[in-house]
Amino acid sequence: MQLIFGLGGVLMLAACFLPWALLRPNRLAAGVYLGLPAVWMVAGALLALAVPLSARFLPRLTPVLCGAALALGFYLLGARMTAAMIEQPEFARASASSGVWVWLLGAGIAVYGAGQLALQQRFWNGLSWLWLPVLAVLALTGQLNDWSVLRELDAQQARFLQEVGQHLKLVLTGLGLAVLIGAPLAVWASRRPRAADAVLGFANGVQTIPSLALLGLLIAPLGALASALPFLRQVGVSGIGTAPALTALTLYALLPVLRNGLVALRGVSPGALDAARGMGMTDNQRFWRVQLPLALPVWLAGIRQAAVLLVGVASIAQLIGAGGLGYFIFSGLQTAxxxxxxxxxxxxALLAIGVDALLRGLEVLLARQWGRG
Known part of the structure; x- marks a missing residue:
């Protein structure tokens, strides 16, 4: 445990001596690196040293200090960007430099360690989340508006909302198709060992293909299919665009849905099924009332893994014209x-975290409902 806090403290201490802002006359021009003012450098260094010391001698104080460290990182991000942009022209940009990211990484590690320490010693850990309301206040009051990323967001707000919606559409549609295909297939294959090996082999084979290569492989067959069957072109099927992106996302999501489904269904205790059979239940009743409720937590975990996977893979879809948040990533790469x-x-990244948290909550809720039933 001390190793975690020591690593977090070292990273935060190093961040105090690194540049925190890169001030440039415009988005692409070279700029000047700016460090922290001396008073904030000293305050940050003292806090970085206090975190591992508190974990050793005053563990109940550690969550407060860790939460304060992460909150301080966001506050200094806003303050340093605002100070850098004073009397600068409209096209000037103040970007977060290495000090910001190193500090936030160190503070994040410390917050994780505080959670583990509180769990280990059984005390309340709520104050380690102090950074969350601080971040909300900073965002709502406009204290972070001078950060270059938020300036870009302000300039491209309409396009940003469009691409976020398209990203969600790709992820949810791909996940839905994977569940519609994979769930019945998992139920069918769970009773046929040879079929299960073949199905899992296919899904594993798809996972070995790099996402960019898979998108490229789909262009020719889908383009030929759209040419041969004009009505498919009318509904949007073509070699580029949404159709190959959704096909690739569905194929990538199949493995966790199938694998967890098979493991979950096969892992149900034979004794529970025998007891249900002894009660006179039919095969369908045993499946819906016994096997599925017992398998549900493991199966839902696979669907959650598939959803998080698709959030990342969907970023590549921009390369074939399907849109999504990859539009900004590849636009930035092309223009440096x-x-x-x-x-x-x-x-x-935030979308992946949110989807994981939402589906984890749904997983717990449904498991409780099935358990009561």
């Missing part, structure tokens, strides 16, 4: 604009 890359990458 790191702010645009972050405008796509940060929401994609």
């Amino acid at each position: 604009a790191s702010d645009l890359i972050l405008l796509g990458a940060i929401p994609a």
Whole structure:
């Protein structure tokens, strides 16, 4: 445990001496690196040293210090960007530099360690989440508006909302198709060992193909299919665009849906099924009332893994014209604009975290409902 807090403290201490802002006259021009003012450098260094010391001598104080460290990182991000942009022209940009990311990484590690420490010693860990309301207040009051990523967001707000919606559409549609195909297939294959090996072999084979290569492989057959059957072109099927993207996403999501489904269904205790049979239940009743409720938690975990996987893979869909948050990532790569890359990458990461949390909650809720039933 001390190793976790020591690593977090070392990273935060190092961040105090690194540049925190890169000030540029425009998005693409070279700029000047700016560090922290001396007073904040000293305060940050003291807090970085206090975190591992508190974990050793005052563990109940550790969550407060860890939460404060992460909150301080976001506050200094906004304050440093605002100070850098004073009297700068409209096209100037203040980007977060290495100090910001190293500090947030160290503070994040410390917050994780605080959670583990609280669990180990059985005390309340709520104050380690102090950073969350601080971040909300900073965002709502506009204290972070001078950060270059948010300036890009302000300039491209309409396009951003469009691409977020398209990203969600791709992920949800691909996941839905994978569940519609994979769930019945898992039920069917769970009773046929040879079929299960073949199905899992196919799904594993798809996973070995890089996502970009899979999208490329789908262009020719889907394009030929759309040419041979004109009505498919009328409903949007073509070699580029949404059709190959959804096909690739569905294929990628099949493995966790199938694998967890098979493991879950096969893992149900034979004794529970025998007891249900002894009660006079039919095969369908045993499946819906006994086997599925017992298998549901493991199966839902696979669907959650598939959803998080698709959030990342969907970013590649922009390369074949399907849109999504990859639009900003690849636009930034083409123009060497790191702010645009972050405008796509940060929401994609937050979206993955949000989808994971939402489906994890749904997993717990449904498991409780099935358990009561």
